[in-house]
């Protein structure tokens with residue numbers, strides 16, 4: 363290798379969704395870049411997160427939609443063929459990473475399939491000892507599941523393992539009451555497994571509106587998911603082909619597969635040895651509002667590994683775009699994540715954007731709440747939806763939407779309209795008077811404001 367082979371305008375470590383947007387921005391400005399990943403190219407969202415998960419959720423929704431109409435025009439619900447479902451999902455994944463890699467290479471990116479470590483302010487060392495340098499280093503190293511440290515934790519799996527299960531276990535236990543446990547629990551129960559979910563406090567799905575969470579809990583329990591609150595596992599023991607999970611209240615759960623989803627921690631293996639002068643803490647790489655390291659101006663950190671924003675694919679994408687722009691233009695664009703819609707793909711879906719009721723109260727805002735259950739609306743009745751709710755916060759002075767919280771079919775789609783209304787300041791009266799195509803889930807929002 364010559365010096366010109368080992369020096370770049372920018373090196374991106376990680377090839378996930380944040381890296382994709384950063385690289386795309388830099389390539390448009392003809393920058394010479396390298397992307398390094400120790401795993402197959404593509405990252406979590408495409409290969410081990412959002413996309414493969416949605417295959418399982420789509421199947422669960424098809425089954426649940428039919429189940430909800432049994433006796434109301436449907437005679438028998440379909441059953442999941444887990445193997446065929448996995449085959450469909452794997453068909454999507456097959457060759458995806460190789461295609462990504464090829465496409466980067468065709469765009470002139472130099473790619474390395476290696477673990478990288480920062481060994482100087484502008485220097486990266488690969489695990490085969492090659493050294494690379496760049497004017498800018500973009501750390502896009504994502505996150506990893508929080509490890510479980512209890513006796514028998516070697517029997518506990520992570521989300522990747524659930525997504526690639528060749529056979530569906532008879533009974534599955536999920537540890538943690540967040541996004542992953544709830545989504546997977548809904549997918550598993552509809553596919554025919556028995557499911558227990560353990561959550562350590564009284565209220566799971568932290569950060570979501572408590573009234574909406576109550577509806578999700580009722581719907582989850584009605585679907586057959588056993589939800590144990592104020593329960594944590596203290597040990598796991600193998601017994602024949604199954605496992606015994608003992609909990610804090612001396613409960614014993616006999617189960618066939620255990621998944622821990624107790625949050626994800628920033629993946630900081632790239633900073634091993636701490637020789638790159640990059641400050642970091644438990645929330646990730648410390649960055650300013652421009653996503654630049656607070657201690658090394660050559661370094662930007664984006665996506666799940668940065669201590670700025672939620673661990674969501676959309677946030678990671680935006681980080682990638684912003685970092686590229688700030689590298690090209692010199693810190694012109696701060697992160698602005700006041701409006702980030704998000705959804706938990708349970709059945710029904712839980713979705714949220716903007717302020718919660720508690721946050722609006724804490725800010726002393728003068729607002730009204732439109733709150734209700736749409737289960738008697740035709741749009742719910744015709745699909746047999748018995749668990750649904752909405753809560754919309756509207757500023758009394760400006761008539762603008764402050765926050766919207768939904769549990770309903772299509773809530774993940776509808777929340778995006780509320781997000782657009784918040785971001786572009788569309789008053790509630792304009793939403794109510796708009797000619798939404800009818801009858802649709804979105805035309806229902808007239809009745810929610």
Ligand SMILES: Cc1cc2nc3c(=O)[nH]c(=O)nc-3n(C[C@H](O)[C@H](O)[C@H](O)COP(=O)(O)OP(=O)(O)OC[C@H]3O[C@@H](n4cnc5c(N)ncnc54)[C@H](O)[C@@H]3O)c2cc1C
Nearest residue numbers: 376378379380400405406407411478504665666673674675
């Ligand atoms: C099961 C699951 C479901 C999800 N569903 C959703 C969803 O529906 N919607 C949503 O918005 N978000 C979802 N998320 C979150 C979303 O996937 C992440 O926020 C997003 O993928 C983060 O992207 P990233 O670019 O920061 O990191 P990643 O995509 O994780 O990429 C990081 C890459 O860096 C590489 N790397 C790390 N360290 C090194 C090193 N030292 N050397 C070389 N390479 C290294 C890794 O191998 C990895 O490929 C989900 C996550 C999970 C786990």
Ligand SMILES: NC(=O)c1ccc[n+]([C@@H]2O[C@H](COP(=O)([O-])OP(=O)(O)OC[C@H]3O[C@@H](n4cnc5c(N)ncnc54)[C@H](O)[C@@H]3O)[C@@H](O)[C@H]2O)c1
Nearest residue numbers: 538539540541542543562623624625626673674705706707
């Ligand atoms: N639909 C989506 O957008 C989506 C889907 C899946 C994952 N994600 C992203 O991935 C992240 C990780 O998902 P997750 O479900 O693992 O995390 P989470 O943060 O959503 O939930 C973690 C849960 O584990 C509990 N917990 C934390 N530490 C614990 C401990 N030591 N013992 C027992 N319980 C503990 C928490 O109280 C919480 O209920 C999410 O925060 C989210 O950012 C997003």
